[in-house]
Amino acid sequence: MTTGIRGALPELAGRARSVGASPVREILALTARPEVISFAGGLPAPELFDAEGLRRAYDRVLAERPGQVLQYSTSEGDPALRGAIAARAARRGLPTDPDEVLVTGGSQQGLSLIATALLEPGDTVLVENPTYLAALQCFGFAGARVVPVPTDADGVLPDALEELVRRERPKLLYLVPTFQNPTGRTLPADRRRAVAEVAGRHGLWIAEDDPYGELRFEGAHQPFIASHDAAADRTVLLGSFSKVMAPGLRLGWLRAPAGFRRACVVAKQAADLHTSTVDQAAVARYLADSDLDAHLDRVRAAYRARRDALLAGLPGALPAGSGWNRPEGGMFVWVRLPAGHDATALLPAAVARDVAYVPGAPFFAADPDPTALRMSFTTHTPAEIGEGLARLAGVLRP
Incomplete structure (x- = not known):
């Protein structure tokens, strides 16, 4: 009692x-x-x-292989979807193998996986100022020390970045280089190259977040930071279907070097085992049957x-x-x-x-x-x- x-x-x-x-x-x-x-x-x-196109894709995968698309799946993601993501990245100037891709629950989960795999409490992360609000939340939960990089109307200033990297010894630089949230600005090609070279010289990871890159109305496309040799082995590229298909799908992806990607796979297994099997299958079917462009x-x-x-x-x-x-x-x-x-x-x-x-x-x-x-x-x-x-x-x- x-x-x-x-x-x-x-x-x-x-x-x-x-x-x-x-x-x-x-x-x-x-x-x-x-x-x-x-x-x-x-x-x-x-x-x-494109609700009708997505409905057809769901109908088809549920009719053709319900036992598979309603079952558990691999943590890395649907092979067909990973192949389609890799092909779209290649068309945008970044040759990508499907094995380099991990499917995530939106690019927001990708950011969380990066923090889990990389950051210890007290580690330093450099960010644009201002930057994506949920990234600040994510790094806050990781216990990271967040330091802003000086910016102007075009984004981060490479000389200021280099000075901060020398002084702060960060593990990670987080950027939204194209149509940034919240400012809408785009980092020019010469600064992208300079950022890649800073990372190459001083040894830090770059998280290159690209949820808006396919929403260009005018002007020339800018190369991915990950496409530069200096940053190729130290850049994690995040992408999302939220802005190009529908955010309710909660489907994103990350492209990373093998060792980092494997750490993110393990972190994902601890978080949710895998992203929704049926949603991945339907989006892969949509990309095969419909014209996303x-x-x-x-x-x-x-x-x-x-x-x-x-x-x-x-x-x-x-x-x-x-x-x-x-x-x-x-x-x-x-x-x-x-x-x-x-x-x-x-x-x-x-x-x-x-x-x-x-x-x-x-x-x-x-x-x-x-x-x-x-x-x-x-x-x-x-x-x-x-x-x-x-x-x-x-x-x-x-």
């Missing part, structure tokens, strides 16, 4: 207490009302999903029109003295309000007018800019974007 006295439970791990929730995910919850025009989420346009042409055309609508409307929606960039693809425009404005403090007033954005401050590893905000242009039509900007003007230009 119990006495009613209950012992206190042990505390959660320090990492669970110290790493905060994603402000982006919390804003999405606040703005889920259908009347809200949200520039906040990095969400692909749902009306552009034709689908992407439609997506890119729609996103370009939406980007242009956002850029055209910003002068009338933002206070005088604001600035923003013009990305050649991807999903985001990076905005800076004039000095004295605080994007976080202004957000509740925007939500009250049924419009939303993401304040930029949480994306910074250090020295956050309170005037910065990220605006996604992919989720709404040009007409809806115009209405959303009119609502925003009521907040920012009352």
